[in-house]
Amino acid sequence: MSWVSVTQPNGFLLCFVSVFMVVYLGNCVNGIPVVDLTHVQDSNTIFWPGNPQFNFTILYRGLTDGGYWYESNAIQTPEHGGTHVDAPSHFAKDKLRIDQIPMSKLCGPGVIINVKEKARANPDYRVQVSDLKVWEDKYGRIPDGAVVLMNSGWSDKYPNKTLTFGTESVNDPSTFHFPGWHEDAADWLVKNRNVNVVGVDTPSNDYGQSTTFDAHVILATANINGLENVANLDNIPEAGSTIYVAVINLQDGSGGPARVFATNLDNSVNAASFSTSFKWVLALCILLTLG
Amino acid sequence: MSWVSVTQPNGFLLCFVSVFMVVYLGNCVNGIPVVDLTHVQDSNTIFWPGNPQFNFTILYRGLTDGGYWYESNAIQTPEHGGTHVDAPSHFAKDKLRIDQIPMSKLCGPGVIINVKEKARANPDYRVQVSDLKVWEDKYGRIPDGAVVLMNSGWSDKYPNKTLTFGTESVNDPSTFHFPGWHEDAADWLVKNRNVNVVGVDTPSNDYGQSTTFDAHVILATANINGLENVANLDNIPEAGSTIYVAVINLQDGSGGPARVFATNLDNSVNAASFSTSFKWVLALCILLTLG
Secondary structure, three states: OOOOOOHHHHHHHHHHHHHHHHHHHHHHHHOOOOEEOOOOEOOOOOEOOOOOOOEEEEEEEEEOOOOOEEEEEEEEEEOOEOOEEEOHHHOOOOOOOHHHOOHHHOEEEEEEEEOHHHHHHOOOOEEOHHHHHHHHHHHOOOOOOOEEEEEOOHHHHOOOHHHHHOOOOOOOHHHOOOOEEOHHHHHHHHHHOOOOEEEEOOOOOOOOOOOOOHHHHHHHHOOOEEEEOOOOHHHOOOEEEEEEEEEOOEOOOOEEEEEEEEEOOOOOOOHHHHHHHHHHHHHHHHHHHHO | OOOOOOHHHHHHHHHHHHHHHHHHHHHHHHOOOOEEOOOOEOOOOOEOOOOOOOEEEEEEEEEOOOOOEEEEEEEEEEOOEOOEEEOHHHOOOOOOOHHHOOHHHOEEEEEEEEOHHHHHHOOOOEEOHHHHHHHHHHHOOOOOOOEEEEEOOHHHHOOOHHHHHOOOOOOOHHHOOOOEEOHHHHHHHHHHOOOOEEEEOOOOOOOOOOOOOHHHHHHHHOOOEEEEOOOOHHHOOOEEEEEEEEEOOEOOOOEEEEEEEEEOOOOOOOHHHHHHHHHHHHHHHHHHHHO
16 A cells, blocks of 8 residues: 555545546547538539539439428539548559548547648748647647648638639639648658648648649658648647548548548647646646635 | 545545546547448449439549649449438428538437347347337436447448348339338437437338338438448447547538448446446556555
8 A cells, every 4th residue: 555645635636636537538428529620512612623513413302292301412523622531542553542541540639730820921831840840849749640730721711712722713723822731841740750641721732833742742652641621720729639530431532522520629638738627627626625 | 635534545546546547538539449330432332222323433543744643533422322321301391401410410429229139030120119228228328419320230231232122122112121210219219318310220210111211200300310321330339439420511411421430439438338447447456556
């Protein structure tokens, strides 16, 4: 019985640990609230120029002979539009296609890289290694299995094509101006961290002016999944969430529409949100212990 | 400082609570392993007769002039095929369409109703209220927000149409034989519990011989989401998981393909898996405290 020996600190510690566990457990078990990070899929969905149109066909909508209401539709959609995944096979030969990516590689701790001010000043901004270092200085090492997303503030422009592509010539990629990942930052993530997904709130992991799609090639070659046109990144913390990138399970797909959402919004292993919980629990415990 | 006063039990209790917290916390933060409950979407995907075909079109696959590999495809698919959601609007006028269902209503505690033996003996079996009571006797009250799924063992037959529909005449629903929900059980869930999703590992929430689709109508009228052709239910516990039903965010959709998966496989609030964790932690604490 040498593990604990002083009574008074024990009372406080036991109280602290118990309350912390209850608070933590409560958050986990509900798993909810959930923040949806997905744009709606419809005829306004943004695709890269050259793709066929999205199409929604009503197959039936009305009362049936059986007396019950019935609605049913069909869709036509290219893989790469709206909030969608890029499988590694999209930009690298013989790398994983959608149905070959296990669901465990399509989720992980959310790492949100905020470059909104820089992107506002320069629509050709590319996320630098230094932006990743700023995040790590604040929240600790980028966790294994992370879903690393650029928040450039661009999702507010969606689905306005002129604003999103940064040009009036929305069918001419040579005129595009929107932020993305610098190849050095993609390369640094591949070589130095072990992440599951790298994505953006713009139409491409490479910035609008790219012609060689270096970030795409670097990530795909390393079998890292891409994610584009993510929504609502202002509604989740920069660290501490869990993000799920639930792409349709498409055989042979090089990508596909995904439902992307964040959970565990208060369950942080990182400094920022952890410290908030910590302070709250500490205050409660002081009250309980003194009471 | 009256809250705790005896030293010896404290040492054990503190140890227990701490270890439990660490174990619990470890499970939560990783949020992984994940069990995928989704069939692959391809040309073998099972749709109800009368639907247009699923189609996968290769738009590009090969080296580009830019020197990088590129793959891109497009799909055509009815909403209701493979592992997919039925929005309430599918069977009830003016009820929620896909894009109107918040993500928080597409997830919840997994409640798996095992009727495999009954369905093996009778392919027309319908889940009864008594089957729900058996689950509740074992694991406690069906939690608020639950995702309640019938496990009839049917997903092993997928995507074989003859076996799945239980007939050689796979285009004639009057010959279909597969299990589903009895209207009384659907009605009981609507009136007595507060669930988010009701689903099956067969092609329809109503059994194969249904002509009036009563379970569909009852659930849709109550704005409860349906889920069909779920896979791998044998790979998750009957209680204690969290299930996400991540359907594509389809504007005006009456349904849509979904990526369905379970997490928190050891984080149970229910008797069964909780007691397993409890025993494991208890044993470890006895060891630590005596050591």
